[in-house]
Amino acid sequence: MNPPSIPGKKPFRMPQTLGRWILALFLAALPASPGVAQNPDIVSMLRRADESRGNLTGIQWQVTVETAERTRTSRMTYQVKARGFDILGVNTAPPKSAGNKILMLSGNMWFYKPGLSKPVPISRRQKLMGNASYGDIAATNYAEDYLAALEGEDLLEGEPCWVLSLKTDDAKATYDTIRYWISKKRQVGVKAVYYTVSGKAFKSARMVYGHSVRIGGETRPFISEIQIFDELMTEDVTRLRLEDPRVHPMPDYIFNLNFLKQ
Amino acid sequence: MKISVLLSVLTAWAAVCSPAPWCRAQEGAAASAEATPLRRGWSENFSSRLNAVGYARYLDILDTPVNPGNIRAIPAWTYALEARPDLGWTTERLRLQVKPRAEITHRVWGQGWRDGDSETDGDAHVNGWLAQVRLADALFASYGREDLQWGPAYLVSSSNPFSQENGRHDPYLEQPGMDYAKVVVIPDSRFTATLIANTDPGRNDGFQEFRKTYALKIDYTVENFFAALIPSVREGSRPSIGAYAGWHPSDALLLYAESRYADETEKISTLAGATYTFKDGTALSGEYYHNGEGNADESILSAVGKRVGGNPGETSPYFRKHYLLLQAVKSRIWDRVHLTARWMANLDDDSSRLLGLAEWEFSDRAVLFVVGNRFCGDADTEFGSLFEWSGMAGMSFTY
Numbered sequence: 091m092n093p094p095s096i097p098g099k100k101p102f103r104m105p106q107t108l109g110r111w112i113l114a115l116f117l118a119a120l121p122a123s124p125g126v127a128q129n130p131d132i133v134s135m136l137r138r139a140d141e142s143r144g145n146l147t148g149i150q151w152q153v154t155v156e157t158a159e160r161t162r163t164s165r166m167t168y169q170v171k172a173r174g175f176d177i178l179g180v181n182t183a184p185p186k187s188a189g190n191k192i193l194m195l196s197g198n199m200w201f202y203k204p205g206l207s208k209p210v211p212i213s214r215r216q217k218l219m220g221n222a223s224y225g226d227i228a229a230t231n232y233a234e235d236y237l238a239a240l241e242g243e244d245l246l247e248g249e250p251c252w253v254l255s256l257k258t259d260d261a262k263a264t265y266d267t268i269r270y271w272i273s274k275k276r277q278v279g280v281k282a283v284y285y286t287v288s289g290k291a292f293k294s295a296r297m298v299y300g301h302s303v304r305i306g307g308e309t310r311p312f313i314s315e316i317q318i319f320d321e322l323m324t325e326d327v328t329r330l331r332l333e334d335p336r337v338h339p340m341p342d343y344i345f346n347l348n349f350l351k352q
Numbered sequence: 353m354k355i356s357v358l359l360s361v362l363t364a365w366a367a368v369c370s371p372a373p374w375c376r377a378q379e380g381a382a383a384s385a386e387a388t389p390l391r392r393g394w395s396e397n398f399s400s401r402l403n404a405v406g407y408a409r410y411l412d413i414l415d416t417p418v419n420p421g422n423i424r425a426i427p428a429w430t431y432a433l434e435a436r437p438d439l440g441w442t443t444e445r446l447r448l449q450v451k452p453r454a455e456i457t458h459r460v461w462g463q464g465w466r467d468g469d470s471e472t473d474g475d476a477h478v479n480g481w482l483a484q485v486r487l488a489d490a491l492f493a494s495y496g497r498e499d500l501q502w503g504p505a506y507l508v509s510s511s512n513p514f515s516q517e518n519g520r521h522d523p524y525l526e527q528p529g530m531d532y533a534k535v536v537v538i539p540d541s542r543f544t545a546t547l548i549a550n551t552d553p554g555r556n557d558g559f560q561e562f563r564k565t566y567a568l569k570i571d572y573t574v575e576n577f578f579a580a581l582i583p584s585v586r587e588g589s590r591p592s593i594g595a596y597a598g599w600h601p602s603d604a605l606l607l608y609a610e611s612r613y614a615d616e617t618e619k620i621s622t623l624a625g626a627t628y629t630f631k632d633g634t635a636l637s638g639e640y641y642h643n644g645e646g647n648a649d650e651s652i653l654s655a656v657g658k659r660v661g662g663n664p665g666e667t668s669p670y671f672r673k674h675y676l677l678l679q680a681v682k683s684r685i686w687d688r689v690h691l692t693a694r695w696m697a698n699l700d701d702d703s704s705r706l707l708g709l710a711e712w713e714f715s716d717r718a719v720l721f722v723v724g725n726r727f728c729g730d731a732d733t734e735f736g737s738l739f740e741w742s743g744m745a746g747m748s749f750t751y
Contacts, residue, residue, distance in 0.1 A: 157687065164687045176541070184716035185750045189401050189438070195541070197576040197600060204401060204438060207519040207527050208501035208509070211578075213629035214603045216683065341489040342541045347571065347578075349536075351498075352447065352482065 132240060135252065138277040141305050142312055148173040148340030152182075154331040155218065168192075173340040178350075195345050202350050209350045241269065246281055250274045265293075278311055283321075291321045301335055399440040405524060406433045407721075407746025411739055413463050416731035417653045419738055422464025426738075427471075429460040436526070444486075449496070451480035453526070479555060480529045492536040497529040497554045502569070502580065503596040504608040507641050507677045507696065508669060510621045511594030511610045513567055513584035514550050517669040521694070521707060524721060524746065528555035544571040563587045576600040582612075590615040604629050619644030621668060625677075633684060639677040646673040648700040652737050672734055674699035688713040696735070703729025703736040719748045 153168045167183040175197070181190035190203040200209040201216075241255040256268040267289070271281035276299065284293040300314030313332055320326040343349065409430045413422050434455040441448040454476040461469045482496035501518050503509045509518045519527040531552035537545045546569040553562040567584035579597035586592075594612035601607065611622040625639035645668045647655045655671040679694040692709040706726045713719050723744040729736025 186713055186717055196573050198578050207499050211504045211598055215629040216633050342538050
């Protein structure tokens, strides 16, 4: 594969990562932003990688979030429906959390649990479980929030990858700086590292593509697991397993706040 | 206690406390390859959440002009066991839900004319139900009983013409449902229009005369912003209009406002608030509420009396004019402990209420909770006129 062109390493907008990764969780494909159009080769590469994490018209999966902190392991299961950046997650296990729901619509997030009188608007910063915040599982539009530059190449477990650097000064973004590895051969994002404003790595993610789906008449690898590591407390791992993906259109009513309490 | 009520309570408890057939059907989904198409259809369409709550609550009752000598016969101690199953049946076009409730309550009086009395009672009722038809992807019609609430505020849902009490201060006590007919139209992902008719008070036996109320709720949602406009009219009254909006200027901050103007009383109520979430997940909220229906100068006894005999369109659960709320929430401490601290102040009579809530998820099914309230203020103030303090502890168990 030819390397993407990098005219003076001029930064350009692209889909953000991390959250989106975890988000793969509830993922959706990322629309191209005006800035991305400045470099069609990298845009194409990113788009393909993004498509392997979601689908524009709609996707449904079962997502298991498992966190291991010290000697304790916790597990939650969601039935997730996603379209673009709109996401509905319904908690199915454990029983104490069954029926809890998360709705993300146009960057707005609401949480509902049985017994509450109404859904509560929440911030993407609020914790979901372990290392994962709601912003990790239900992202905003990375294309609008981040600037990307090709940083170089790397071998990741023997697999040649492009390494991108993503930066933002947008207050709405969950992370300030991200390094993002994309497999040259498979054209999927395989690793992301998230940095604090001071430049210290505090979280990283690895992505596994055990599924395959048809996209544009082509069979493509599809996300099946995301592992999130706490870089500051190296023992903690949060693992998202994405199972039984079903690609089909999702009408507007699926993501309607008025039905969240039902 | 009536035998039939007792049997209903015991039956509901038995349903909650034993593995039900539908639960087994759901748990056995992995073995669905061996199931018949009928059984597969049953397990795919049926949903259930079986919740049981048991608690003890103590109210430290004051002797004040609002409740002299506990003339209202408020019990000091309440012990309750409640079965709260939520059952649903959903197909491609139809959604049916029912929320039957059964409870056994034991009350003990410690003051006033019933001092020393105790009483055990049982009750079975349906607090909510729904029958909804999807006529098209953009058109839904439904009828049912529910506690219909909306908006981002904690103190009060001031834009709601049906009921402004949003139950946020008693999170383990269910709010009574009322009966509504609704038609929902979804022209696109940004707009939703909902025609609502409140046809019956249901279980909400408020202290005011019930009148049917009709509303049109128009929701608008775009990038990091949401809003709703709610014109409404109550039978025999002039129209009112409510609205709320919320904006996420960053991933940490939410700003919101809510308001309602009633043409009948020519009074406007407005709430403004903000929530900031720190990187560790701690959320701080602040709200200011101006209650146009309230009275800042009269005695609290007089203000309550006027509301009871006043305009049915005045639905605020508060009696004064100016309120402040501050709240801190820390969720998922060690992934299983949730803490809430809330302070509400009446700025007119200098009374306040401090609420603390702790929840501990100590197994996959059980949650222990403790709720404490401290009421401050003179006997003629809103928060200081009934209780000195209250405490509630219990357990929620879900199958």
